[in-house]
Amino acid sequence: MRVVVIGAGIVGLCSAWHLARLGAEVTVLDSGEPGSGASSGNAGAISAGSVAPLAMPGVLKTVPQMLTDPKAALHIPLRYWPKAFPWLWQFVASARPAKVQATAQALGALMFGAMERHREILAAEGALDLIRETGQLYLYRDRAQFQKDAGSWALRQQHGMRLEFLEGLDAIRALEPDVRGDYQLGVFIPDQGSCINPRRHAEVVAAGVRRMGGQVLRQEVLGLLVEDHRVAGVRTREGEVRADAVVLAAGAFSAGLLAPLGIKVPLESQRGYHVMLPDPGIALQRPIIPADRKAFISPMETGLRIAGTVEFGGLDRPPNPYRAELLLEDLRQVFPQANSEGREGHWMGHRPCLPDSIPVVGPVRAWPGLWCAFGHGHLGLTGSAPTGRLLAQVMLGPTPNVDLAPYAVERFG
Numbered sequence: 196m197r198v199v200v201i202g203a204g205i206v207g208l209c210s211a212w213h214l215a216r217l218g219a220e221v222t223v224l225d226s227g228e229p230g231s232g233a234s235s236g237n238a239g240a241i242s243a244g245s246v247a248p249l250a251m252p253g254v255l256k257t258v259p260q261m262l263t264d265p266k267a268a269l270h271i272p273l274r275y276w277p278k279a280f281p282w283l284w285q286f287v288a289s290a291r292p293a294k295v296q297a298t299a300q301a302l303g304a305l306m307f308g309a310m311e312r313h314r315e316i317l318a319a320e321g322a323l324d325l326i327r328e329t330g331q332l333y334l335y336r337d338r339a340q341f342q343k344d345a346g347s348w349a350l351r352q353q354h355g356m357r358l359e360f361l362e363g364l365d366a367i368r369a370l371e372p373d374v375r376g377d378y379q380l381g382v383f384i385p386d387q388g389s390c391i392n393p394r395r396h397a398e399v400v401a402a403g404v405r406r407m408g409g410q411v412l413r414q415e416v417l418g419l420l421v422e423d424h425r426v427a428g429v430r431t432r433e434g435e436v437r438a439d440a441v442v443l444a445a446g447a448f449s450a451g452l453l454a455p456l457g458i459k460v461p462l463e464s465q466r467g468y469h470v471m472l473p474d475p476g477i478a479l480q481r482p483i484i485p486a487d488r489k490a491f492i493s494p495m496e497t498g499l500r501i502a503g504t505v506e507f508g509g510l511d512r513p514p515n516p517y518r519a520e521l522l523l524e525d526l527r528q529v530f531p532q533a534n535s536e537g538r539e540g541h542w543m544g545h546r547p548c549l550p551d552s553i554p555v556v557g558p559v560r561a562w563p564g565l566w567c568a569f570g571h572g573h574l575g576l577t578g579s580a581p582t583g584r585l586l587a588q589v590m591l592g593p594t595p596n597v598d599l600a601p602y603a604v605e606r607f608g
């Protein structure tokens with residue numbers, strides 16, 4: 196089978212890797228270099244157990260802060276509200292308790308065993324050094340602050356996440372000696388892990404696709420090629436690329452390629468930022484997340500990365516350096532002693548977010564030949580390897596025992 200994959204982000208690449216492994220003739224097309232989109236600058240957390248959707252019951256109460264506080268971890272500039280409103284409406288609607296349970300079920304089923312799935316690819320490519328299985332550590336000022344997130348933690352525990360509670364700064368420092376901020380409660384997740392260089396991770400997977408005979412080419416896809424009511428390939432500036440199947444994995448840009456087929460998907464970019472400290476002067480064993488700011492402080496092989504913040508603003512607006520500066524404030528809350536000399540920033544990337552926090556994975560029923568793998572939001576690194584394996588199996592067999600209905604593009608009507 197000839198397959199074109201649109202997008203050489205980590206989701207498209209893992210899909211291509213599994214398709215190639217199952218014998219497909221794969222061509223990955225991207226307007227940029229492999230992994231140069233959101234997949235290059237994320238926080239590196241591999242969080243299979245993070246099944247709680249972004250919209251949890253009570254989310255409506257946070258709206259005034261989003262609107263008025265430019266320092267809030269989630270910010271929507273006033274001028275972007277009219278554009279964001281329909282998406283937010285669906286987002287808030289998806290916070291109903293029954294829907295939240297269903298979402299957790301769907302995310303849990305998709306991401307189950309994510310670490311093993313990453314290990315599977317990286318072991319085959321001789322790059323297991325890219326991942327660390329040393330857990331993740333969330334920090335809370337006190338129990339009262341933890342209570343605000345208690346619902347999300349309980350949901351994760353119901354879905355099998357193991358937690359260890361560290362009471363007091365001494366217990367936190369026994370695990371991470373460099374923590375200096377006033378945090379009295381640590382929540383350690385021993386079974387999660389992280390990647391120490393997401394860009395290299397993507398490059399390694401791309402090299403694996405080539406090793407198995409696939410191509411990864413720098414070409415922008417201008418549109419899908421439609422013939423006899425099916426998708427028969429793609430159009431690029433260089434001409435048509437014909438295929439038996441096309442996988443749409445263009446991250447936050449995917450909706451634009453579906454629209455000409457009459458398919459509307461409420462895909463919104465949640466713009467995130469990072470700054471890198473090449474010589475931070477502190478040594479962390481794992482990503483640390485100060486829960487009050489929701490920033491990830493992640494040790495990378497090239498230094499310390501502080502990543503996070505959510506900003507609405509679409510695909511075209513230039514980055515806002517102020518959002519990146521806020522990340523340094525977050526860092527100072529936990530590590531006031533960190534050395535920020537020589538820092539590199541302000542990287543910005545587009546998290547591809549759907550209002551129900553569930554990615555679109557699977558066939559497009561109205562258009563034979565077209566498959567989707569996008570919308571992984573805040574969990575795209577985590578979900579990429581399991582998504583790739585699932586999609587390749589659904590396309591080429593053996594058919595996996597997973598109900599694809601929760602991930603269907605048709606759920607948006």
Ligand SMILES: Cc1cc2nc3c(=O)[nH]c(=O)nc-3n(C[C@H](O)[C@H](O)[C@H](O)COP(=O)(O)OP(=O)(O)OC[C@H]3O[C@@H](n4cnc5c(N)ncnc54)[C@H](O)[C@@H]3O)c2cc1C
Nearest residue numbers: 202204206232233234237238240416446467574575576577
């Ligand atoms: C600050 C930040 C921190 C994050 N932290 C984490 C984390 O710790 N853990 C985690 O699991 N996830 C995290 N994420 C989310 C994760 O990075 C994304 O969900 C994931 O990278 C999405 O991968 P993707 O392949 O779908 O999209 P992308 O990486 O954006 O790739 C899409 C690709 O499609 C290409 N493309 C678009 N249009 C076209 C076209 N017309 N023709 C050809 N190519 C096209 C783009 O050039 C791009 O390379 C974070 C994201 C951000 C921004």
